[in-house]
Amino acid sequence: MARTVAAMAMTHSPGLTGWFDRAPEDQQVEARRALDEMRERLQAARPDVIVLVSNDHLLNWPINNTPEYTVGIGPEHVGPADWYDEWLALEKYRIPGHPALARYLVNEGARRRLAFAYLRDMQFDDGVSVPMHYLNSKGEIPLVPVTMNCTVPPIPTPARAYEVGTVLGDMLRDYPGAERIAVIATGGLSHEPGGPRYFWVDEEFDRWFLGLLKQGDHAALLRECTLERMEAAGSGGTAELLAWILTLAFTSGPAEVLAYMPAVAWRSGTGMVVWPDVKN
Amino acid sequence: MGNVERCDKTLPVNEMIFYVRRDAALRARWLSDLEGLAREFGLSCEEYEAVRDKDVRRLNEMGVHQYYIPQILRLFYGASANSNSHPALEAYRRAYPDEAAAAERLLRISARREG
Numbered sequence: 523m524a525r526t527v528a529a530m531a532m533t534h535s536p537g538l539t540g541w542f543d544r545a546p547e548d549q550q551v552e553a554r555r556a557l558d559e560m561r562e563r564l565q566a567a568r569p570d571v572i573v574l575v576s577n578d579h580l581l582n583w584p585i586n587n588t589p590e591y592t593v594g595i596g597p598e599h600v601g602p603a604d605w606y607d608e609w610l611a612l613e614k615y616r617i618p619g620h621p622a623l624a625r626y627l628v629n630e631g632a633r634r635r636l637a638f639a640y641l642r643d644m645q646f647d648d649g650v651s652v653p654m655h656y657l658n659s660k661g662e663i664p665l666v667p668v669t670m671n672c673t674v675p676p677i678p679t680p681a682r683a684y685e686v687g688t689v690l691g692d693m694l695r696d697y698p699g700a701e702r703i704a705v706i707a708t709g710g711l712s713h714e715p716g717g718p719r720y721f722w723v724d725e726e727f728d729r730w731f732l733g734l735l736k737q738g739d740h741a742a743l744l745r746e747c748t749l750e751r752m753e754a755a756g757s758g759g760t761a762e763l764l765a766w767i768l769t770l771a772f773t774s775g776p777a778e779v780l781a782y783m784p785a786v787a788w789r790s791g792t793g794m795v796v797w798p799d800v801k802n
Numbered sequence: 803m804g805n806v807e808r809c810d811k812t813l814p815v816n817e818m819i820f821y822v823r824r825d826a827a828l829r830a831r832w833l834s835d836l837e838g839l840a841r842e843f844g845l846s847c848e849e850y851e852a853v854r855d856k857d858v859r860r861l862n863e864m865g866v867h868q869y870y871i872p873q874i875l876r877l878f879y880g881a882s883a884n885s886n887s888h889p890a891l892e893a894y895r896r897a898y899p900d901e902a903a904a905a906e907r908l909l910r911i912s913a914r915r916e917g
Contacts, residue, residue: 584820717806719901721886786909
């Protein structure tokens with residue numbers, strides 16, 4: 523059976539690579555420090571594979587057919603997608619996939635009533651490219667990307683994300699392999715990409731949400747952090763935190779917040795979190 | 803619910819942007835023959851004009867998915883160094899001056915606190 527050896531979450535704002543130096547210097551220093559620490563902790567956990575949970579920014583699926591979750595099952599992942607090259611200011615990267623695990627998730631998910639779509643050639647936007655640039659830049663750790671919809675209505679609820687995370691955790695524990703798995707959520711915190719409040723960051727919401735993670739009471743978080751609350755803090759973007767809530771289901775106890783920046787220049791509340799205790 | 807609920811999932815422009823972003827030939831045509839491209843994707847006259855005019859507020863109100871609106875601007879202006887002073891984002895300041903001003907106040911407060 524596979525084991526979860528790390529659970530982490532970070533913002534994937536394109537500003538973190540595309541226009542990093544436009545933020546105040548203190549925020550740049552803080553982000554670098556936290557990302558270095560995340561990478562060191564990830565390496566220390568010696569994962570065989572990263573299961574990365576992010577959201578698709580309307581890149582892989584047209585708006586008339588948007589699956590709730592999609593698994594990238596290819597033997598190799600190449601990004602960023604051409605359209606994102608210039609925006610993210612990143613060179614192309616190649617990361618090995620883990621087709622056996624990815625295909626297991628699709629098929630075993632179906633048996634457990636989770637409708638995971640899949641792509642053999644997934645395209646990658648900031649959701650995968652930014653965290654991989656900072657955490658796995660040489661592509662040494664194989665990757666299974668899992669993208670979700672959090673921006674095309676109907677947006678799934680936090681309770682649903684936690685439920686999917688719980689089933690995903692059960693499936694990984696039942697996987698017939700000895701892989702050490704790191705689960706990394708990317709997205710959030712507050713932002714409203716393309717909406718009227720495009721330049722806004724809701725610092726009060728962000729600190730409240732991170733406070734809930736630090737308390738480590740999952741039931742309280744699911745009770746209080748409703749989809750409506752997330753939408754009020756930035757429509758169509760703050761709900762990227764559903765990836766964090768999915769990952770929460772792999773953990774127990776308080777999260778450790780490595781950094782938080784209300785980074786208006788990057789157009790997103792920006793944070794990095796690790797959970798010291800994971801469930802196995 | 804929030805602004806994203808304004809999205810009209812059946813609006814042809816919402817389909818068009820998906821395919822244009824993924825295809826270099828269509829991206830080039832965006833700049834050389836936007837009107838013909840819009841016709842092929844079945845955009846209404848109103849949709850085409852709002853895209854052509856880079857009218858952020860009108861695009862949002864007619865149900866273009868909010869994430870696609872800055873992407874439309876990037877198709878015109880390019881995407882490099884897409885910071886808040888990028889010309890693509892100036893269109894947002896014009897469309898939503900109150901929201902943009904509030905965010906700028908926030909940025910100043912944040913800079914003072916750190917300074």
